[in-house]
Amino acid sequence: xxxxxxxxxxxxxxxxxxxxxxxxxxxxxxxxxxxxxxxxxxxxxxxxxxxxxxxxxxxxxxxxxxxxxxxxxxxxxxxxxxxxxxxxxxxxxxxxxxxxxxxxxxxxxxxxxxxxxxxxxxxxxxxxxxxxxxxxxxxxxxxxxxxxxxxxxxxxxxxxxxxxxxxxxxxxxxxxxxxxxxxxxxxxxxxxxxxxxxxx
Numbered sequence: 001x002x003x004x005x006x007x008x009x010x011x012x013x014x015x016x017x018x019x020x021x022x023x024x025x026x027x028x029x030x031x032x033x034x035x036x037x038x039x040x041x042x043x044x045x046x047x048x049x050x051x052x053x054x055x056x057x058x059x060x061x062x063x064x065x066x067x068x069x070x071x072x073x074x075x076x077x078x079x080x081x082x083x084x085x086x087x088x089x090x091x092x093x094x095x096x097x098x099x100x101x102x103x104x105x106x107x108x109x110x111x112x113x114x115x116x117x118x119x120x121x122x123x124x125x126x127x128x129x130x131x132x133x134x135x136x137x138x139x140x141x142x143x144x145x146x147x148x149x150x151x152x153x154x155x156x157x158x159x160x161x162x163x164x165x166x167x168x169x170x171x172x173x174x175x176x177x178x179x180x181x182x183x184x185x186x187x188x189x190x191x192x193x194x195x196x197x198x199x200x
Contacts, residue, residue, distance in 0.1 A: 062197050065193075065197050066194060066197045066198070069190050069193055069194045069197070070194065071139060072139040072140075072141060072190055073187065073190050073191065073194070075132075075136050075139055076132060076136045076139040076140065077183060077186060077187035077190060078187065079128070079132055080129060080132055080183045081180070081183045081184055081187055083125045083128055083129050083132075084129070084179065084180045084183060085180065086121070086125060087121075087122055087125050087126070088180060090117050090121055090122060091122070094110070094113055094114045094117045095114060096114070098110065098114075099111055099114060118163070123160065123163070126156040126159065126160065127156075127160075129152065129153075129156055130153050130156045130157060133149045133150070133152065133153045134153065137149065141186060141189065141190055143186070143189060144182075144186045148176050148178075148179055148182055149179075151173075151176040151179075152175070152176050152179050154173050155173045155174060155175050155176065157173075158170050158172075158173035159173075
């Protein structure tokens with residue numbers, strides 16, 4: 001028990017706090033306080049759980065996106081650009097346009113070399129390109145278009161037949177202009193997207 005006394009002039013007042021309770025200790029306030037505390041605690045716990053779930057989902061989505069881009073690069077764009085670049089270089093260094101600039105004797109030897117390069121390098125490369133397009137077309141990026149790759153495959157398949165049976169029909173299946181530049185550009189786009197996902 002505790003008494004408080006204070007005097008004003010000739011009058012003294014006394015306040016006794018025996019058995020007195022604060023407002024939050026009387027009536028239903030203790031129960032209400034407990035409920036509010038529990039509700040706030042639960043709300044915070046739920047918010048933390050939702051935040052973590054969202055962060056985990058975002059992390060999982062980022063990982064899936066990175067994996068898809070890496071697979072697209074490793075199994076489609078990277079090998080295609082390597083094979084196409086090698087074929088272009090071989091064609092430029094040993095192909096018909098190079099042979100046409102030589103004298104007759106040198107042209108004969110060059111034609112034999114070109115034939116050998118076709119058999120040993122260009123045809124196997126073409127088979128790999130055709131196989132990649134046929135089996136990995138699902139890895140073409142959403143921003144890309146599959147039709148130029150289909151035209152490339154038709155050209156390659158036609159060329160394989162043309163080497164066995166010379167026919168003007170092969171003229172209908174020309175090498176698609178700009179295909180190497182397309183692959184190179186799409187590959188760069190994929191690399192850029194991959195770098196962006198790694199910065200997130």
